[in-house]
Amino acid sequence: MLTGWRAQGQSRGLAALSLKNRGDLVRRFMSFTGEYPWAWTAEDLESWSSDLRDRGRALTTIRGYQAALRKYCEYVTDPAYGWGELCWERFGTHPVQICHEWNTVAHVAEVEASPAVRPLTRDEIEQLFDYADERVAAACQSGRKGWLAAWRDSAMFKIAYAYGLRRRELARLETVDFYRNPKAPEFDRCGVCHVRWGKAVRGGHPRRRSVLTTMPWAPQVLQEWLEIRAEYGDVAGRWMWPTERGAVVSPAHAGRRFAEYRDAAGLPSELHLHCLRHSYVTHLLEDGFDPFFVQQQVGHRWGGSTALYSGVSSDFKNKALRASLDQLAGGSMEGF
Incomplete structure (x- = not known):
């Protein structure tokens, strides 16, 4: 059977x-x-x-x-x-269907993630990345063997946030997946990230998409890492996040490393690596990017999926409210 x-x-x-x-x-x-x-x-x-x-x-x-x-x-x-x-x-018997509507868990909620899971605030993003940088500096100063892995992890988390990547998309990146964007020449060869291992539809191949660079600091992180990455030598191959043993960082390992950094940086335990993707969506919307553009960036087929990811701050909503009220007030005065 x-x-x-x-x-x-x-x-x-x-x-x-x-x-x-x-x-x-x-x-x-x-x-x-x-x-x-x-x-x-x-x-x-x-x-x-x-x-x-x-x-x-x-x-x-x-x-x-x-x-x-x-x-x-x-x-x-x-x-x-x-x-x-x-x-x-x-x-003298035969198999029967044992799973019925009345004895299985129903899918009744649009969002089933824990309410505690949320995007990181901008301050929390800065806190996480500052700790990652401090870890790199401390490893380099001490001359420990792990300085290269610390630099890799620091760059990996920053790129996960800068391009809104899922764990598998992040882990499967190769050095050949970054291109120039003729509309943004200031980013040089880091203007576009070609995601080749996106979330697949059941029974299908991984979906591909191109993610445009939106955060001006991301190209510098990439270029610095590509230079440092040469220390791995030939064992690195084309993988963006190699290990010293010639392997590549797995999605599970990336998640564990994030948890380690999160705890050491003093951030809430409910935050996990995928929260960086939620943060990416939220912060682009707060910065005024068009919702459809954000949807295309993260590879969502439906705008509702992108909306579920967002957690715009109260400050952003208050500014949007004030602008709308001022516009309505101006229009209503013209009508009298």
Whole structure:
């Protein structure tokens, strides 16, 4: 059954890692129930889901697990594959759908992230980057071996913010992904960041987009890092964020490093690497960039997704309110 389900997923174009994770999930569920799929019941799903809740799993995680099991049950109960008939002949029973609307987590909220997760303020961005710079300076002065990694991490976090990148997009950057923008020649070869590993639609390839440089300090960070990066030698290849062992910084490692820097800089623990992307959206909107331009920059298909990312400050909203009220007041006077 699992082999056939995997083949079906491959036919749909699902990624190898997704297929592996789905298969592992089915095996874990089978281990929990102690039963084969043709003996599973809705009660088994409910007991398993309750156990996950008791162990502190998030509702979004549980819903993802349930969705995978629903897909598996759809496969094994589909008459086109013949599993039901085969199980009936051999075991006197057959698999059934165990995931229903009344025993699975519903997707009822547009935003399910923790309310504590938010964009960093400009002061917090400065606080984080100041700490990163201090860490580089201290490592260079002490002559420690880790000075190169400290410089890499500092540049990596700044570029994540300066271009509004997701973790995977950031980790998969190469030196050849930056280009000149003829409309912004002052940025030299750092006018455009070509993102080649964007978030993929299910069963599709990673989506690409071009992110224009909007923050004047970003090219200097890039150019300095590209010069320092030469210290890695040939092991770096074309990766933007190499390691001394010839590997590349992974998305998970980037997240862990951010958490380390965040804690050391004294920032709230609910902030994570993806919050830099939220900060990018928020600060561009506060600086007066057109919302559709921001949407294109971060690769959102719908403007509503970009709006969910933003958390414009009260100061920005108060300025916008004052400008609108002054405009309305001026117009109303002209009407009398």
